[in-house]
Amino acid sequence: MRMSSLFVRTLRDDPADAEVASHKLMVRAGLIRRVASGIYSWLPLGNRVLRNVAQIVREEMDEAGAQEVSLPIAQPLDLWKRSGRDEAYGDMMFRVKDRKDNWYAMAPTAEEVVTTLVAGEYSSYRDLPVNLYQINWKYRDELRPRFGVLRGREFLMKDAYSFDADLAGLQQSYDAMYAAYTKVFTRCGLTFRSVKAQSGEIGGDTSQEFMAVAAIGEDAFVWCEHCDYAANTEAATRRPAPEVAMPDLPARESVHTPDMPGIDVVAEHLGTTADLLMKSIAFDVDGDLVLALVPGDREVNEYAVAAAFSPASVRLYTDADFAAHPDIPKGYIGPDFAGAARTIADDSLRAPHGWVTGANRVDHHDRNVVLGRDFTPSDWAEIVVVEPGDPCPNCGEPLRIDRGIEVGHVFQLGDKYSKSLGAMYTDDGGAEHPMVMGCYGIGVSRILSAIVEEHHDEQGLCWPASVAPYQVHLIVIPGRGEGGAAVLAAAEQLYADLRERGVDVLFDDRDVSPGIKFADADLLGMPVHLTLGAKGFAKAIVERKIRATGVRDELDLAAAVEIVAHEGAR
């Protein structure tokens, strides 16, 4: 493609309505233009990236055995009434009316249509499994569209739906999609982790979200850079410290700490630090008082405590609870408080030192309270809220807490839609059952935001080669001398030869100053920049710059085509 005829106008200034880098750059580089809130036109460069990402998704879906279809965007609202999701989606759904006053939903997703489709075609166990997917525009009237195409009201989504005879089959379909997603996001150049989103009823992991690590992400999560561990902040745990023998420690002693229910005040008063204190947090577990023991500098993860006593009903003690139990010395509870039915201790309490704890009476703390000698918890678990730097439960390396962009979601649906929409099959014994479904989404347009967030610098975009609009940005600087025509001709030849060799080239053949060409090339961010100027031409070399790394070298003009075609952005 020639820059002289490419439909693009790069902007020097950041658009006024953009806050984050990806949005600013996608507008400045001429990939997208806003039409309405959360609704964008895709210009040639943006559309090429969109197509490239979609193609990666398509290849991996096909490879995983899914079959591509195209389902309607305008879907009869009656279908949504049948599944009960007309109400559930509410104002989130765009609705349109035809000339006969029939209402249609503009697809926010396609479970209804695809389930009805399969129900009409398949009815035997011999037909299953089947997995259908499409890459199509979706519409959700978000309360707050954000950050360009990151959260749009119109967005390109890949949605896949698997139909199996039983849960074992579903698990296979789900695993295949999970594996395909990992390939997709890897190929797109994203740093990502899959996070368990929900576990439960059907058994095992029923839902996992793929999060691209990004500071502007809408959800915080804990992850490890050195292995594939990742978890919601509520579900995250850390590796317990190794057990060490308890040394001989001085005897427990009580100290007067009047009016000091707070950790920091006590620590200061006793000349120690919060991490050497122990907190005893009161919980109500099915009506019993249960103490959760954690170091003074850490927070209790209520979710983890609840999980440890599942299926009992677990809640933090409230002021009302304390009021109802005046015998409990709020703020001064110790790990051996007699009124506690059980105590659950965080594994970090095995540390080989005595603790400062509540003395089980108001205005007093004890010091040199030693595990095994002065108190013995009934239960052990990882119950502190994980903080950055805590050891990874898998590999022990320091954990990070970052924000993520949800770029994909895999979900085991079960029979919710097959039941309500009649997707049944007959087994080999003649009995009828609902098909067991899974659904799997990838935010294709959102991936572009995620890629740009990860791959850009001060100068502009730095596309991974796998999704770049063009592989090579060819710049010609003919210079002012007599030889300009020859340089231009050589660049034309280079352009023709590269294309002949199958390389996607953007050729800046415009008659503008070198500064503009270089600045635009950096902004547009093709992986490889080739510059042919008068000086280089005289030496029969062409300059190469790898956009992402900034590494430059010179290639022999005669060999350049082969080298570039062979090496790409390596």
Next chain:
RNA sequence: CGGGAUGUGGCGCAGUUUGGUUAGCGCGCAGCGUUCGGGACGCUGAGGCCCCGGGUUCAAAUCCCGGCAUCCCGACCA
């Protein structure tokens, strides 16, 4: 839906407080000339329903009322 902010040539902005000439600046665009390896320069020019509707006034981009749109924070959703 609550809070905050903003709407002025294609883009970024000034002007609005204190109403008053032909509404200005930078970028971009067109023409001519000089430039030509990191967003060159000079001259000339085109391009405006100052978001929309109503009101006040001799006079409104500017003041008042009512809308609409866009962005940010929150809530909501997942």
